[in-house]
Amino acid sequence: MNHQSLCKDGRVSCVSIRRIVLVLMVCLSAGAIQAQTDIDAIMMSKRNFCTGIMYGNSSWTNYWEGTLKRNNENLGSVSTQSVSIMGNYGVNRRLNLLFGIPYIQTKASAGQLKGHNGIQDLSLWVKWMPIEKEWGKHIFSVYVLGGASAPLTNYVADYLPLSLGLRSKTLSLRGMVDYQYGSWFTTFSGTYIHRSNITIDRMAYYTTEMHYTNEVYMPDALQVNWRGGFRDKGWIVEAVADQWTTLGGFDITRNNMPFPSNRMNATRLGINLKYEDVFLDGLSLTGNAFTTVAGRNMGQANAFAAGVFYIIDFPAKKKKTKEVSTEKQ
Amino acid sequence: MKKISIIISSCMVLLITACNKQLEDNSKEFPALNPARTDVNAGTWKPILLNTANEIAVPAPMATGTPDFIAQLSEIKSWQKNATAEDKASLKYWSAGAVLRWNEIMRELVAKYNLPPYQNPDGTYPIPSANNPLAYPLFPFANPPYAARAYAYVSAAQYDALVAAYFYKQQYNRAAPYQLDNGIQAMLPQQTTPAYPSEDAAVYGVTVEMMKLLFPGEQAFIQQKAEEHRRARLLSGANTRNDLEAGEALGKAVAQRFVARARTDRAGAAVGIVNGVELWREFETAAINQGETPWISRELPLRPPMLPYFGRVRPFLFDSLTLVTKLRPVPPPSTKSEQFRKETEEVLFYSQNPTRERMRIVHFWADGVGTYTPPGHWNAIAAEEMVKLNLSEVRWARNMALLNMALMDAAIVCWDAKYTYYNPRPSQVNTNIKTLTGIPNFPAYTSGHSTFSGAAATILGYLIPTKANQFNEMAKEASLSRLYGSIHYRSDCEVGLTSGNQVGSYAILRAQADGAGN
Numbered sequence: 001m002n003h004q005s006l007c008k009d010g011r012v013s014c015v016s017i018r019r020i021v022l023v024l025m026v027c028l029s030a031g032a033i034q035a036q037t038d039i040d041a042i043m044m045s046k047r048n049f050c051t052g053i054m055y056g057n058s059s060w061t062n063y064w065e066g067t068l069k070r071n072n073e074n075l076g077s078v079s080t081q082s083v084s085i086m087g088n089y090g091v092n093r094r095l096n097l098l099f100g101i102p103y104i105q106t107k108a109s110a111g112q113l114k115g116h117n118g119i120q121d122l123s124l125w126v127k128w129m130p131i132e133k134e135w136g137k138h139i140f141s142v143y144v145l146g147g148a149s150a151p152l153t154n155y156v157a158d159y160l161p162l163s164l165g166l167r168s169k170t171l172s173l174r175g176m177v178d179y180q181y182g183s184w185f186t187t188f189s190g191t192y193i194h195r196s197n198i199t200i201d202r203m204a205y206y207t208t209e210m211h212y213t214n215e216v217y218m219p220d221a222l223q224v225n226w227r228g229g230f231r232d233k234g235w236i237v238e239a240v241a242d243q244w245t246t247l248g249g250f251d252i253t254r255n256n257m258p259f260p261s262n263r264m265n266a267t268r269l270g271i272n273l274k275y276e277d278v279f280l281d282g283l284s285l286t287g288n289a290f291t292t293v294a295g296r297n298m299g300q301a302n303a304f305a306a307g308v309f310y311i312i313d314f315p316a317k318k319k320k321t322k323e324v325s326t327e328k329q
Numbered sequence: 330m331k332k333i334s335i336i337i338s339s340c341m342v343l344l345i346t347a348c349n350k351q352l353e354d355n356s357k358e359f360p361a362l363n364p365a366r367t368d369v370n371a372g373t374w375k376p377i378l379l380n381t382a383n384e385i386a387v388p389a390p391m392a393t394g395t396p397d398f399i400a401q402l403s404e405i406k407s408w409q410k411n412a413t414a415e416d417k418a419s420l421k422y423w424s425a426g427a428v429l430r431w432n433e434i435m436r437e438l439v440a441k442y443n444l445p446p447y448q449n450p451d452g453t454y455p456i457p458s459a460n461n462p463l464a465y466p467l468f469p470f471a472n473p474p475y476a477a478r479a480y481a482y483v484s485a486a487q488y489d490a491l492v493a494a495y496f497y498k499q500q501y502n503r504a505a506p507y508q509l510d511n512g513i514q515a516m517l518p519q520q521t522t523p524a525y526p527s528e529d530a531a532v533y534g535v536t537v538e539m540m541k542l543l544f545p546g547e548q549a550f551i552q553q554k555a556e557e558h559r560r561a562r563l564l565s566g567a568n569t570r571n572d573l574e575a576g577e578a579l580g581k582a583v584a585q586r587f588v589a590r591a592r593t594d595r596a597g598a599a600v601g602i603v604n605g606v607e608l609w610r611e612f613e614t615a616a617i618n619q620g621e622t623p624w625i626s627r628e629l630p631l632r633p634p635m636l637p638y639f640g641r642v643r644p645f646l647f648d649s650l651t652l653v654t655k656l657r658p659v660p661p662p663s664t665k666s667e668q669f670r671k672e673t674e675e676v677l678f679y680s681q682n683p684t685r686e687r688m689r690i691v692h693f694w695a696d697g698v699g700t701y702t703p704p705g706h707w708n709a710i711a712a713e714e715m716v717k718l719n720l721s722e723v724r725w726a727r728n729m730a731l732l733n734m735a736l737m738d739a740a741i742v743c744w745d746a747k748y749t750y751y752n753p754r755p756s757q758v759n760t761n762i763k764t765l766t767g768i769p770n771f772p773a774y775t776s777g778h779s780t781f782s783g784a785a786a787t788i789l790g791y792l793i794p795t796k797a798n799q800f801n802e803m804a805k806e807a808s809l810s811r812l813y814g815s816i817h818y819r820s821d822c823e824v825g826l827t828s829g830n831q832v833g834s835y836a837i838l839r840a841q842a843d844g845a846g847n
Contacts, residue, residue: 073629112627112756114680114763114815154685158692197350201692204709206440206699210433212356212709254465255447256699257767 039225040238041141041178041187043129044090045313051087052309054286056080056102060299063161066251067296076110078161078299086307094132098125101152106162113162116155120165123149125172139180143189147172158200160258161299167260168195168218185238186228193221198260207261208250216261219248227272236274240290243267252297262297269293270303282311355713356433361424363518364721368845371723372496375843376489377645377730378586382496385582390503390525391571401569402510408564409514416564423561424517427532428487428725429712434554435483436701436708438544442471443699445632445770452630456600462546469544473769473777474639474740476702478596479543481645481730481737483536486587488730490535490580491528491723497579498523507566517565526575527568528722533558534580535587542588594643601637609637609748616751622664624753624772635771640745645734646835656831658746658824661774664753672818673762676755680762680815687813688765694778694810697767703778703807704736707785710803714793727845728792732785735836739784739829740777746828747772755818766814775825776817779808783829788836792847804829 044050059079062071084102091097100123107115124147131142150169157167176189195218204212222245229238249263270290277283287306292298372382379385391398408416423430446455446466455466462468469475503525507515522528533555540551559577562568568576601609612634616623626632644652662668679687696703711732715725752774756762769777786804790797808826811817840847 110629112764112768114683114765156685156688156692197352201689202695203693203706204436204701206437206701210356210437210440210701211352212354213352215352217350217352253441253444253699255444257697259699 039174039176039187039189039191040227041143041176041180041185043093043127044088044096046090046092047314048090049087049312049314050089050309051085051312052284052307054082054084054086054305054307056082056084056303056305058082058301058303060292060301063299064295064297065254065256068254069300072111074111075108075113075161078106078108080107081105084307086309094129096125096127098127099123104164106164108162115162116159116164118155118164119153120151120155121149122152123147137182139178141178141180143174143176143178145172145174145176145191147174147191156201157198157260158202160260160262163260166195166218167198170195174223180231183230183232184228185231187226189223189225191223191225193223195220200260205259207259216259218261219246219263221246229272234276236272238272240270240272240288241268242270242290249297258297264298265294265296266292266298267294282313284309284311356425357422359425359429359716361421361517362426362722363719364520364724365719366721366724367520367522368721368723369495369499369522371492371721371727371845372499374492374495374723374727374845376492377485377734378590379489379493379583382492383500385493385579387493387497387501387526387575387579390501390575391569393509398569398571401571402506402513404570405506405513405563405566406510408560409516409566412564416560419557420516420561420564423529423558424565425716426725427529427558427722428484428491428729429716430558431483431487431532431536431554432480432708432712432729434551435480435540436705438540438547438550439471439476439479439705440699440701442467442469442544443476443702445470445472445698448630448632454630454632456602459545462544467546471702472635473696473702473704473781474599474636474642474744477704477733477737477740477781478591478594478642480704480708481733482543482587482591483539484726484729484733485645486535486539486584487532488723488726489586490531490583491726493579493583494526494528494531494576495522495723497526497575498528501525503572505567506569513566515566517567520567522721524568525572526579527562527572528576529558529562529568530573530576531580531583532576532722532726534577535584536580538581538584539587542591590643596639596642599636599639599642602633607633609634612637612748612751620663620665621751622753622758624751625757626770627754627756627768628770632770634748635769636744637748637771640741640743640748642737642741644738644741646738646832646839652742652745656742656828657749658742658775658828661750661752661818661820661824664758668820669818672820673755673759676812676815676818677759677762679813680764683765683813690806690810691765691814694807695766695814696778697769703781704733704740704785707732707736707781707789710800711785711789714789714796718793724845727840727843731788731792731836731840734839735784735788735833736781738835739780739832742828742832743775743777743780743825744771746775747777750774752821755815762815764815766816768816773817774821775828776808776811776821777825778811779804779817779822779825780829780832782807783826783831784833784836785829787830787833788840791833791837791840 059077061077062069082102082104084100086100088096088098102120104120105117126146128144129141133140148171151167155164157163171194172191174189174191178187197218198216199214224243227238227240244266246264249261252258268290272288274286285308289304291302292300448454457466457468457470459468502523505524507513537551537555613623696706751772754773782804786800789800808822812819812822
């Protein structure tokens with residue numbers, strides 16, 4: 001069994017479902033964009049279901065008001081904690097279905113404003129690997145992902161930076177390529193996120209002009225993600241760089257409140273770790289940490305997350321290399 | 330594989346169909362003004378600051394048939410012939426009504442300028458300066474009292490300008506260009522009201538002048554809007570340049586009366602800080618001397634209270650003595666009383682037990698930083714209702730003047746109470762109370778939202794009796810939203826609402842006596 005086939009094994013793929021954390025760093029808001037799922041080049045095996053729970057913590061003291069970096073003594077440190085349930089099912093090793101549901105709690109350490117808590121958005125992804133070429137120690141693969149997300153509860157979006165999320169329903173299309181040489185790999189992806197308009201509890205609001213409606217235009221967004229590192233039996237260690245760009249929206253004016261349709265951008269760097277079969281076959285532990293190095297209308301968040309996942313194999317426990325190899329043909 | 334391509338292509342279809350994100354903006358759909366009643370005798374209505382409607386002279390219109398006048402008619406024809414789609418869109422926009430559109434422009438500027446200044450490095454706060462409006466902090470900080478006063482001055486001045494304009498309309502009885510020349514098209518609903526001087530021009534003439542005082546940093550924007558308005562009228566076929574120039578001059582002259590009043594209405598001293606000396610500390614001292622817990626800012630760094638002397642601004646609807654003797658609310662429950670303790674407990678309950686419906690109410694009425702403020706909200710409510718009534722331009726102005734004078738005077742009465750009693754906010758006396766919306770930076774008693782809403786609902790209920798119950802229900806909800814938001818005690822809300830109702834009744838007294846009927 002070579003590294004590639006191991007790494008393409010279902011057990012490894014669980015780690016990939018840790019994208020919820022990114023969500024928590026994304027905006028001034030707690031929740032942000034959508035509960036994202038897979039952005040890495042790892043697939044579950046056929047009829048394997050990997051599920052688990054993840055805790056995330058994100059906080060910021062400084063934020064970008066437009067492009068101006070500042071703090072706010074009336075917020076102190078704004079923190080978001082989340083507990084997410086996630087899963088990834090292998091229809092076969094070229095087609096996976098993923099979901100995520102986060103429960104979120106927000107809090108400001110100073111000032112008067114009360115934090116919010118509740119269930120945020122359900123996100124679903126279809127992940128498809130149409131191309132996989134292997135020669136010697138090289139593997140090159142291409143992925144296409146379609147995602148959708150929608151709020152599960154009637155939470156308030158118009159309460160930034162302490163709202164749970166932005167309430168937009170989203171449709172995402174992601175293209176991703178992965179190149180692996182031995183145990184070393186690099187993955188690059190680009191995602192277009194279509195975001196629906198939202199409604200807020202007001203009859204009018206001001207952006208850069210007055211709007212006499214309760215509907216808010218939400219600009220679409222673009223995400224570019226690079227990751228690279230080491231995959232080997234039991235371990236994944238990777239560095240991640242991520243750029244979120246909102247394709248429109250407006251800047252927070254001086255000393256104003258944030259608004260859901262602000263132009264929220266962020267550049268984040270982080271590491272992601274996963275260790276599997278620690279105590280028990282099929283059990284894996286995952287953790288990551290991110291920091292925000294540049295942004296606009298966003299908090300300069302530092303975030304970490306940790307999760308535990310387990311693979312349930314239908315109908316038989318842990319089909320491994322054999323099936324993988326046969327399916328490959 | 331086939332299945333997958335179906336999934337992907339249906340995703341793409343979803344993406345494309347979900348892409349229509351055009352907003353439907355209510356105000357863009359307002360129809361052209363087409364008054365059911367022309368109010369052609371509005372020149373007999375009682376002005377607010379003018380002693381008589383004809384106090385400011387308006388020269389006779391240009392004689393028809395003269396070469397100059399024929400040139401003016403030709404100008405209209407050339408506008409109509411060369412009208413672009415953009416010109417027609419502008420005409421449609423302005424056709425909804427001059428008072429309405431300028432009221433919306435005001436609301437937009439209030440929202441843009443309703444931003445508390447950021448602190449200095451030493452923790453003090455800069456004070457916006459009318460003499461240097463474009464330097465940070467921008468002038469004005471269009472907070473609720475400032476906004477209430479601005480709406481009132483503009484609306485009252487528009488009303489006087491229109492009463493004067495209607496006086497001369499009847500006197501000179503000049504027909505509209507489309508009636509004088511068959512080659513000119515009526516691009517708006519035809520009206521029997523005479524064209525000279527133009528009511529639209531009277532409105533932009535008076536408003537541009539008032540805005541120089543109220544939003545001095547926005548002159549370029551305002552002049553541009555006035556130019557669009559002028560062009561729309563020329564295109565419409567309803568006014569010659571002569572009608573417009575006479576109306577504009579009249580409006581400007583009327584504005585001078587209101588500017589003179591505004592400069593001496595004591596609003597300039599409302600900040601309560603002179604050469605760095607915090608005069609407003611006298612209110613804090615008075616509360617302490619009474620044995621009460623004084624209000625302390627809930628912001629960091631501690632921000633001086635908002636416009637502490639606004640309660641001494643000269644009202645429109647009654648004199649300052651009436652305010653003190655008849656309208657000042659009774660004192661709030663003592664901060665040492667059992668009732669105060671119970672009311673604080675109630676606020677804590679709402680803080681700890683929010684429901685989604687109460688959150689909706691809190692957010693709907695919050696009208697905080699970066700919004701058109703509660704007075705602006707009531708202007709928006711009034712405008713939406715009045716659009717349905719097909720009012721004449723002058724009646725629009727009269728109703729908005731009554732509403733906004735009531736709102737300004739409500740601000741005065743409320744601010745007088747706030748600084749007379751200097752009562753602490755709930756989260757000051759119980760730090761377990763967290764708020765569901767931003768906490769305003771001034772004492773609690775009485776609630777500004779409640780006072781504004783009480784005043785607005787009372788006068789609007791008089792002006793539009795079929796909606797009176799609805800307005801009262803809205804006012805009650807607006808009032809309670811501040812308790813649900815955990816920034817006010819129940820007493821603040823209930824007494825504020827009643828106090829606002831009383832202010833509104835003074836606006837009704839004026840409405841009953843202004844000759845406009847109802």
